[in-house]
Amino acid sequence: MANLSPRPASTAGMYDRVSRVIPAIEWPVFEPDIAAILALKRARNAVILAHNYQTPEIFHCVADIVGDSLALAREAMRVDADVIVLAGVHFMAETAKLLNPDMTVLIPDPAAGCSLAESITPADVRRLRDLHPGVPIVTYVNTSAAVKAESDICCTSGNARAIVESLGVPRVIMLPDEYLARNIARETAVDIITWNGTCEVHARFTAADIRQLRADHPGVVVLAHPECPPDVVLAADFAGSTAAMSDYVRDRQPARVVLVTECSMSDNVAVQHPNVDFIRPCNLCPHMKRITLGNIRAALEENRYEVTIDAAVAARARRAVERMLAV
Numbered sequence: 471m472a473n474l475s476p477r478p479a480s481t482a483g484m485y486d487r488v489s490r491v492i493p494a495i496e497w498p499v500f501e502p503d504i505a506a507i508l509a510l511k512r513a514r515n516a517v518i519l520a521h522n523y524q525t526p527e528i529f530h531c532v533a534d535i536v537g538d539s540l541a542l543a544r545e546a547m548r549v550d551a552d553v554i555v556l557a558g559v560h561f562m563a564e565t566a567k568l569l570n571p572d573m574t575v576l577i578p579d580p581a582a583g584c585s586l587a588e589s590i591t592p593a594d595v596r597r598l599r600d601l602h603p604g605v606p607i608v609t610y611v612n613t614s615a616a617v618k619a620e621s622d623i624c625c626t627s628g629n630a631r632a633i634v635e636s637l638g639v640p641r642v643i644m645l646p647d648e649y650l651a652r653n654i655a656r657e658t659a660v661d662i663i664t665w666n667g668t669c670e671v672h673a674r675f676t677a678a679d680i681r682q683l684r685a686d687h688p689g690v691v692v693l694a695h696p697e698c699p700p701d702v703v704l705a706a707d708f709a710g711s712t713a714a715m716s717d718y719v720r721d722r723q724p725a726r727v728v729l730v731t732e733c734s735m736s737d738n739v740a741v742q743h744p745n746v747d748f749i750r751p752c753n754l755c756p757h758m759k760r761i762t763l764g765n766i767r768a769a770l771e772e773n774r775y776e777v778t779i780d781a782a783v784a785a786r787a788r789r790a791v792e793r794m795l796a797v
């Protein structure tokens with residue numbers, strides 16, 4: 471789910487809100503870029519969409535809309551703006567462009583990739599289709615537009631089971647995340663053929679890590695992302711998308727919690743829940759961390775880097791995304 475941030479118009483009073491997660495010594499470094507970005511947004515009628523894994527100075531200080539990748543794109547469809555700056559990785563910017571073809575979509579660093587998106591090519595998808603004739607292909611949104619274009623329908627970590635079951639078939643191909651597919655396979659009677667992609671951030675967590683966290687922090691509630699290996703998900707108290715984890719903390723207010731996911735997620739949720747103690751095992755996504763205040767500012771100043779998608783590919787990819795949205 472996407473959340474509207476407070477849409478700050480100036481940096482006045484801003485630091486108080488983020489002081490729990492941004493050291494005072496760093497604020498004078500961030501503040502000039504934040505002020506410049508706020509002014510550029512107004513001048514260019516631009517909105518900034520920031521993923522839950524962006525750092526707090528982006529997430530809380532310049533973003534207009536925050537959330538997971540799909541929520542960001544959906545919310546952007548309701549925004550009245552000329553320019554979208556996607557503070558996230560490349561496939562997210564492509565999805566925003568797919569759903570908002572008339573807007574200028576900028577990504578501050580075009581090299582911000584994703585190990586899942588890079589694990590599979592359109593030719594791989596065509597080979598899978600030849601290998602399993604008639605079996606529908608369900609593709610995680612963490613893929614390129616070209617891979618989505620070869621697919622029947624998309625899914626997110628939050629709706630994957632519902633999408634798989636909506637097809638009314640005994641067997642599907644689900645790609646590219648092997649762990650997400652195996653975690654969903656445990657919950658459904660539908661037979662799932664997997665691909666061997668993994669998220670390099672979530673794949674690093676182990677069940678032994680979870681046991682150690684519980685030993686070190688008695689009573690801690692463990693929330694895991696379904697891109698984690700199945701034994702990690704089984705060892706957790708709850709598994710869900712970044713949006714579901716955020717909602718869990720908001721609704722249940724656990725005294726002490728660990729979010730088994732990318733580092734910045736805990737910082738961003740912690741700002742909103744000062745009474746919850748966050749334990750932070752930290753796996754950084756190097757791709758997400760390519761986005762900085764400096765390159766967001768440059769994106770708006772220099773109109774770079776614009777995301778474009780071949781029209782034929784975009785039409786087919788959009789169909790797979792829209793089929794998902796219709797479920």
Ligand code: SF4
Binds near residue numbers: 586
């Ligand atoms: S956290 Fe994992 S899935 Fe998300 S962008 Fe980074 S590598 Fe890709």
